[in-house]
Amino acid sequence: MAAAGKTIRPRRSVLYVPGSNTRAIEKAKGLDVDSIIFDLEDAVAPEAKLDAREQVYQAVKAGDFGHRELVIRINALTSEFGRSDLDAAITAKPDAIALPKVNGPADLKLVSGILKAQGADPAIKLWAMMETPLAMLNAKGIGLSGLEDDVRLDALVMGTNDLAKETGVAIAPGRAELMPWLMTCVAAARAGRISIIDGVFNDFSKPEAFAEECAQGARMGMDGKTLIHPSQIEACHRAFSPGPYELAWARKMIAAFDDPANKSKGVVQVEGQMVERLHADMGRHLVAVAEAIEARNMAG
Template identity: 55%
Template structure:
């Protein structure tokens, strides 16, 4: 599946220390799984979690689900071993926590190169500190550098942002709107995907769905999740609506008509449509087809 058009609607955190959860994840309707060695794992279980996650990734059985290993920070007792183990396992990506500057991306990218990580192993960056918000553009720009070229996505860590900034969680996330929009712009400026932060109240499904809609409307590609019950609503919100897919196919077909060859603007059903709309239409159709293929598989 092309990474450019890979669905990342639902990205579920799974604790690496829970072997049953790692096995259960093979049956869940998640686009991506973050196999967590960091926040979800107690210090005394770090080594066990690392072993289990490596075995899970190497054993396979996760189908089209994208597998990401979240390692511990480099300055912790587990960070170096985590990165070496992740390189051995060969997941789709390594999720780098506590990213503050582009230098943090370069450091991990350099180490992956030294470890001869397979070319397909990408990097995702946790955007979870006040410094990350101040340096969002610089962090995203690392994707254009020698040791940052593996960078493929930014992941919002709204819980840590709230803790460190002392912002309060309120309906609508008003205190965080500037951070969210800035991070989206940073990601898009350098061709990266961006995944929204988690919603903590498992009993408030209406609030969860509203936050999914908000994230989608901000331009997020998907949302990180903490429980399988959040998968269905999340997948539905972040999937292209049928009417958008139909319109996109119509736009593509119209630009392919011989009389429209080379044109930058055409009229479809009374609407003026430009080449930028054609680009958007192609992405919509490709994502829809990738979702359909995943469901069929």
């Protein structure tokens, strides 16, 4: 979801690509995915991190990924690799830099301050990985950082595997135990007028269960889902794209309120249903999302 004045960018499918995997990086150029996170953190062994950093730097710097949004997930700044990862990412100029294990607004301000001091391209945004107990307790402050232009925060990404590890919570079908945190982060993202991306589904050999979790994420208000395998893209797009019926209904509501006869009305009747102006506003957003997806598809 875009804030007022922000361009809507589809983030239905966000694929993790290990920075050490040359073949996967090259293959990603042809995948029908909205966003790519080149991972220098969890997916890369310590002995491979330097080579992975250079490989991702060269790939992002060279471009050739078409419409795909490019994000580099660096190692934590507290690690031996983090600051050099950040410096390389700033020079490579991805669309965004994903920060692991963000615990509070101070972590975002620290990195945004470094970007400012280094004269980083203003177009480079920050994505916050929400994957620690402190992040859950500080979700409000992290999300509201999206309202501060100098912080550059553009999305929250749920790191459900790390969150389960840090808290001892089980990731069971339906995710009931995780639901309070997931919905808290949805509210935080909406308060900050930024995107929120759901966590990964670990077993890509279970497509039906994956599709259900995508549908669940869409019902919760997530903008998309992080993926670990290209086979998950199609189902993800189905879940997070407006359907024909939804769009048709949205356009009927919009038309009703655009009728000069209803200019001063807060409620109108559409096909026997009472519709408030806020529903028409929701419909306008839905249509805008659909148009952004169509524009992305046309871009190739």
